[in-house]
Structures are given as structure tokens and as C-alpha cells.
Amino acid sequence: MRTRWFPLLAVAAAIAAVPIVSTDRLWLDTLVQILIFATFATAWNMAAGGAGLFSFGHSALFAIGAYGAAVPYARLGLSPYLGAGAAALLAMLAALVIGVMSLRLRGHYFALATLAFGQVFLVLITNLTGLTGGPDGLTLPYHPGAANLTFTSIAPYVYIGLALYLATAATTVVLRGRRVGYQMLAVREDQSAARSLGIPALRVKLFAVAMSGLFAALAGSLYAFYTLFITPQDTASLDVATQPVVMAVIGGMFVTLGPLVGAALILALNQMIISVVGADVAGLSGAIYGALLIVVILTMPDGLLGGAGRLLHGRTAPGGWRLRPAGRETRPVTTAAPRDQKEARRA
Amino acid sequence: MWWEIVVHGLLTGGVFGLVAIGLTLIFGVMNVVNFAHGQFLMAGMMLTVALVTRSSIDPYLAAVALLPAMVLLGLLTYLVVIRRTIGQTLFVQVVATLGLVLLLQNLALILFGADVRVITNQVASAPVQLLGVTVQRGELIAFGAALALTGGLHLFLIRSMYGRAIRAVADDTLAARLIGLNVNRAYAAVFVIGIVFAMLSGALIAPQVPVSPYSGSDYGLISFVVVVLGGFGSVLGAMFGGLLIGVVQVATAFLIGPQWTELALFLIFVVVLLVRPTGLLGTATVGSEAGRVGTR
Numbered sequence: 010m011r012t013r014w015f016p017l018l019a020v021a022a023a024i025a026a027v028p029i030v031s032t033d034r035l036w037l038d039t040l041v042q043i044l045i046f047a048t049f050a051t052a053w054n055m056a057a058g059g060a061g062l063f064s065f066g067h068s069a070l071f072a073i074g075a076y077g078a079a080v081p082y083a084r085l086g087l088s089p090y091l092g093a094g095a096a097a098l099l100a101m102l103a104a105l106v107i108g109v110m111s112l113r114l115r116g117h118y119f120a121l122a123t124l125a126f127g128q129v130f131l132v133l134i135t136n137l138t139g140l141t142g143g144p145d146g147l148t149l150p151y152h153p154g155a156a157n158l159t160f161t162s163i164a165p166y167v168y169i170g171l172a173l174y175l176a177t178a179a180t181t182v183v184l185r186g187r188r189v190g191y192q193m194l195a196v197r198e199d200q201s202a203a204r205s206l207g208i209p210a211l212r213v214k215l216f217a218v219a220m221s222g223l224f225a226a227l228a229g230s231l232y233a234f235y236t237l238f239i240t241p242q243d244t245a246s247l248d249v250a251t252q253p254v255v256m257a258v259i260g261g262m263f264v265t266l267g268p269l270v271g272a273a274l275i276l277a278l279n280q281m282i283i284s285v286v287g288a289d290v291a292g293l294s295g296a297i298y299g300a301l302l303i304v305v306i307l308t309m310p311d312g313l314l315g316g317a318g319r320l321l322h323g324r325t326a327p328g329g330w331r332l333r334p335a336g337r338e339t340r341p342v343t344t345a346a347p348r349d350q351k352e353a354r355r356a
Numbered sequence: 357m358w359w360e361i362v363v364h365g366l367l368t369g370g371v372f373g374l375v376a377i378g379l380t381l382i383f384g385v386m387n388v389v390n391f392a393h394g395q396f397l398m399a400g401m402m403l404t405v406a407l408v409t410r411s412s413i414d415p416y417l418a419a420v421a422l423l424p425a426m427v428l429l430g431l432l433t434y435l436v437v438i439r440r441t442i443g444q445t446l447f448v449q450v451v452a453t454l455g456l457v458l459l460l461q462n463l464a465l466i467l468f469g470a471d472v473r474v475i476t477n478q479v480a481s482a483p484v485q486l487l488g489v490t491v492q493r494g495e496l497i498a499f500g501a502a503l504a505l506t507g508g509l510h511l512f513l514i515r516s517m518y519g520r521a522i523r524a525v526a527d528d529t530l531a532a533r534l535i536g537l538n539v540n541r542a543y544a545a546v547f548v549i550g551i552v553f554a555m556l557s558g559a560l561i562a563p564q565v566p567v568s569p570y571s572g573s574d575y576g577l578i579s580f581v582v583v584v585l586g587g588f589g590s591v592l593g594a595m596f597g598g599l600l601i602g603v604v605q606v607a608t609a610f611l612i613g614p615q616w617t618e619l620a621l622f623l624i625f626v627v628v629l630l631v632r633p634t635g636l637l638g639t640a641t642v643g644s645e646a647g648r649v650g651t652r
Contacts, residue, residue, distance in 0.1 A: 063446055063447070110626075110629075110630065113630055113633065114629060114630070114633060116446060117383070117389050117446065117588075118588075118629060118633050120389070120446065120450070121389075121580055121584065121625075121629065122625070122626055122629040122630065124577075124580070125580075125581070125622040125625040125626045125629070126622075126626060128577065128618065128622050129619060129622045129623065129626070132615075132616070132618045132619040132622070133619070135615070136615050136616065136619075247573060247577070251450075251454055254447075254450060254451070254454075255451055255454060258447045258448075258450070258451045259451065262447065290466060291465050291466065291469070291470060292461075292462035292463065292464070292465025292466040292569070293462070293466055294462075295458055295461065295462035295465070296458070296459055296462035296463050296465075296466060298458055298462075299455045299456065299457070299458030299459035299460075299461075299462060300455065300459055301455075302451060302452075302454065302455035302458065303437055303452050303455035303456065303459070306448055306451040306452050306455065307437070307440045307441070307448075307452060310444055310445070310447075310448045
């Protein structure tokens with residue numbers, strides 16, 4: 010029990026202390042971004058690391074959270090909390106669509122179908138100009154106050170972001186220890202075997218993806234009210250769809266804190282590369298970032314924490330999704346494996 | 357009007373098919389989804405535009421002159437990045453190729469700047485009559501080249517020894533290894549062919565469309581749609597899918613509005629994936645065993 014919660018609580022305490030120690034706006038801003046995207050990546054990982062649903066459509070859920078809370082607030086003056094709640098419910102429904110896609114599609118096929126699903130939302134948000142403000146974006150009115158989820162300083166956002174992240178990560182840890190968490194793992198590892206044991210695979214996957222949608226949408230809502238200006242590009246584009254994937258994979262999909270570490274690394278790294286090489290040469294920081302991404306994933310396919318956990322314990326850090334060594338499940342074990350894969354893909 | 361839509365659509369679609377063939381080949385043989393495929397097309401466009409503006413040679417001549425550079429880029433990418441992702445999980449492949457997306461896009465930004473460039477060329481922009489419709493000659497050249505390259509690749513795969521070896525590797529890697537085929541070399545060849553096709557597509561459409569470091573992702577997404585329509589791993593299927601998507605794109609742009617073309621494409625994409633994951637043609641028609649590189 011203690012080992013499951015200790016790393017999460019230690020990190021939370023450290024983050025909570027930051028606004029007291031530092032007032033540097035740039036770093037506090039980066040911290041809020043990290044917490045929002047760590048929430049998003051952890052939510053994504055509930056479906057991906059948890060139940061094997063490797064989705065590229067989570068940008069849709071993030072965008073539903075962002076626009077679902079922002080549009081009623083900007084157009085009708087509806088409370089952000091009500092809007093975010095309604096948007097989260099809507100996102101859970103949309104997430105169920107992603108879950109249903111997994112009924113017929115596995116692996117690459119599922120990834121591509123969800124990618125198209127996410128891009129449909131990008132096109133809709135971009136073109137429904139009357140509602141969403143279109144490609145120019147939507148500006149939220151600035152009326153500071155807790156009732157409007159709008160604050161004059163950054164510190165409150167750090168605590169709200171931290172609370173949201175903790176809720177998401179804690180849900181991961183709790184699920185992991187419950188019956189449904191084990192069922193999710195069984196479905197991820199081998200759906201047919203899981204079903205033969207009487208596990209309702211579809212229901213388990215739908216549960217995982219709906220929880221994932223809930224927190225992804227809440228991250229989107231907080232993003233909208235933190236930046237007070239959202240565009241389809243910032244909330245629904247392919248970049249947003251791949252962001253949680255990259256963060257969770259780089260940090261370590263099979264460790265609870267992995268997505269947070271990935272988000273911190275990527276956002277802080279971006280910030281650092283820009284501050285070191287400057288913005289004089291357009292594209293230089295982006296090129297370095299891309300190259301580093303390739304190097305990190307090729308040298309540490311299990312992610313930073315996955316690799317570190319293996320070095321330290323010969324197993325993962327506590328509270329992760331992992332049951333057996335990561336990254337081997339799709340690798341053919343026997344000569345018969347390729348044929349199994351073929352059937353799995355056709356199925 | 358309908359006839360014009362069909363002609364323009366088919367001309368546009370030929371190049372879509374050519375880009376998608378590279379993607380489908382790499383997927384079918386190596387089981388790697390190359391998310392950076394559109395960025396390789398962009399690299400082909402940018403290099404062509406740069407060469408044409410610097411030395412004012414004909415864009416089609418530039419495409420041929422750039423062939424060695426295309427082969428080199430493909431080979432280098434394979435050796436440094438892709439080879440290490442083979443047999444790894446989907447996650448590793450995805451993140452590595454997304455890294456390639458960023459790398460290529462930003463290298464183009466460093467080398468050529470963010471400006472949108474257009475090259476004008478008399479050979480390419482001259483109007484010609486085709487089946488009663490006025491089209492630009494460049495579109496016709498790109499379409500003809502796309503069909504010729506597709507036919508050539510198809511023949512190469514079914515007739516030549518190398519092509520047979522590649523299909524054997526696609527069918528059953530272990531058995532191919534057992535009979536003494538060099539799987540690594542087959543993978544390298546397939547990846548290089550795929551990248552060269554993508555970059556040639558870029559070079560072929562460069563005289564017709566505006567070019568910037570960000571032009572790649574749209575074509576990348578379209579080629580995913582095309583590959584799914586044609587069936588993963590099917591060369592002729594990809595060309596068929598490309599032609600179909602070309603017509604759908606032109607028809608949507610003309611009848612509903614250009615901003616809705618992507619929506620139409622993605623809806624088709626999701627529906628086809630869900631209803632017929634093996635592609636519209638299935639396994640038994642045009643893409644029967646001969647044309648299908650990897651049915652795995």
C-alpha cells in the first residue's frame with residue numbers, strides 16, 4: 010500500500026512547494042503546461058497502457074473538453090464548472106466510439122482509425138465558425154474570479170492542475186489494484202484468452218476508454234481556462250493527438266508516473282533547447298527535439314522510467330500497469346506467431 | 357460538369373496513389389507504419405523547388421537529377437532509424453517516425469525558410485485538352501509518370517528475382533531467412549523504393565502546388581486513407597485507392613466546398629476501416645496474390 014502511493018505523493022508535495030519557492034513566471038507557466046499535459050497523457054495511458062487501446066484520437070476528447078467548457082462560457086456565460094462537467098460527459102460518449110472501434114480493429118488498424126476519428130473533429134471545429142470561432146480561435150472573456158476559473162496569477166492554476174493530475178494518477182493506481190484493473194491487463198495481453206476466462210472484454214475496454222475520456226476532457230477544459238484563448242490547432246490537431254502518445258511512451262507507459270515524467274521532460278526540454286540555441290535559426294530547436302526523440306526511443310524503448318525501473322529492481326516501479334516485460338507482447342515468440350498475428354489483424 | 361470532376365479527380369488521384377504505394381509497400385513488407393511519409397514527399401518538393409530556382413533547369417529534369425539524393429536519404433533513414441524499430445512495438449515505431457516528422461520538417465525550415473514557394477514553368481502550366489476537358493500539361497505528366505512507375509513496380513515485384521525475394525520476405529520472414537534470403541537487404545530495398553516514390557511524387561506535383569516545410573502532413577494523411585482503401589500492402593490497390601480518393605476530393609471540393617474535403621476523406625476512412633479492413637478490393641481481385649506484396 011505504502012509503496013504504491015509513495016512516489017506519487019512525494020512528487021505531488023514537491024510540485025506543491027514550487028509556487029511558494031519560486032515566482033518565476035516562465036517556469037510556473039511551464040509547470041502548469043506540464044501538469045495539464047501530464048493529466049492528458051496519464052488519461053490516454055489508462056486506455057493505452059491499461060487496456061491496450063493505442064488511440065490517436067484523444068485530441069478529439071481534449072478538444073471536446075476545451076471547446077465544450079469554453080463555448081458555453083464565452084457565448085452564454087455558463088459556469089466553467091458546469092461546462093467542463095457537461096463536456097466531460099460528452100467526451101466519455103465520444104471515447105466510447107473509440108472503444109467500439111476496437112471491436113473490429115487491432116494494432117495499426119485501430120491506431121489509424123482513431124487518428125481519422127480525431128481529425129474529423131479538427132475539421133468540424135475549424136469549419137463550424139459560428140460556434141467555435143473557426144481557425145482564428147476563440148477568446149474567452151477575462152473576468153478574474155474563482156467562479157469563472159480565471160485567476161490573475163499563475164499559482165492557483167498550479168494547484169488546480171496538480172489536483173487534476175493527482176485525481177487522474179490516483180484513479181490509475183486504484184484501478185490497477187482492483188478487479189477491473191486486472192481484467193484490463195488481461196484484455197491488453199491477450200483478448201481471446203481473457204474472454205475464454207469469462208472476462209467481458211468489450212465492457213472492460215469501454216470502461217477503460219470512458220475513464221480515459223473523462224480525464225482527457227477535464228485536461229482540455231483546464232487548458233482552455235488557463236490560456237483563455239483556444240484554436241483548433243492547439244486543441245484538436247494531429248500534434249495534439251500525438252502529444253500524449255509521445256509523452257507516455259518517452260516517460261514510460263508501464264509506470265504510473267511515466268506520463269508525468271514524459272510531459273515534464275518534453276515541455277521542459279523544449280523550453281531549454283529554445284533558451285540555449287535561441288530562436289534566431291527557425292527550426293533549429295525543433296530539429297534537435299526531433300533528433301532527441303528518436304535517440305531516446307531507440308535507446309530506451311520502455312521509456313525513461315521503464316528503463317530505470319528495470320535497472321533498479323529488475324521490474325517496474327510500483328503502481329504501474331505492467332505485468333510482464335513491456336514491448337514483447339507483439340513480438341513473435343514461436344514460428345507460429347506470425348500466423349497468429351495475421352489472424353488477429355484480419356479478425 | 358460531372359465529366360470534368362472525374363477527369364480532374366483521376367489526374368489528382370494518380371499522384372495520391374504514387375505516394376501511397378511507398379507507404380503500403382513499407383507497411384506490407386516491413387510491418388512499419390511510416391508516419392513521416394508525407395514529410396518525405398515534402399522533402400522531394402522542397403529539393404525540386406530549390407534546384408529549379410537556383411539553376412533554372414526544367415523541374416522534371418531536376419526530379420531525375422535528384423534521384424541519387426532520394427536514394428541516399430531513404431537508405432540513411434533506414435540504416436540509422438528504421439532498422440532499429442523493426443520487430444519493436446507499435447509505440448516505438450510511432451515515436452521514432454514522429455521524431456522523423458519533426459526532424460525533416462525543421463531541417464526544411466532551416467535550409468529553405470518558412471516561405472510558401474511557387475515555381476512557374478511553361479512546360480507544366482501549358483493548357484492541354486484531355487477528353488474534352490482543359491487541364492494543365494504538368495498534371496498530365498505527373499499522372500502518366502505515376503501510372504508508369506506503378507506498372508513498373510508491379511512488374512518488378514512479380515517478375516524479377518529481387519521482386520520475388522521481397523515478396524517472400526513479406527509473406528514469411530522466417531521461411532525467407534531459412535532459404536537464405538537476406539532479409540535486412542530486402543527491407544532496405546523496400547524502404548528506399550518507398551521513400552523514392554514519395555519524394556518523386558513530391559517532385560512531380562511541385563510545379564502545380566505551393567510548397568512549404570509544412571506541406572507534408574496533408575499528403576501523409578491522404579496517403580493513409582488511400583492505403584486503407586486499397587488494402588494494406590497492395591500496390592495496385594493503392595493506385596486504385598488513390599484514383600478514387602482523387603475523384604472524391606475533387607467532387608467534394610466542387611459540390612460542397614474545399615474546406616470539407618478532409619471530412620469526406622476521413623469519414624470514408626473510418627467507415628472502410630470498420631466495414632472492410634482489408635480494403636475495398638478485398639484480397640481476391642486486382643490485388644490478388646501477384647500484386648499484393650504483403651498479405652500478412
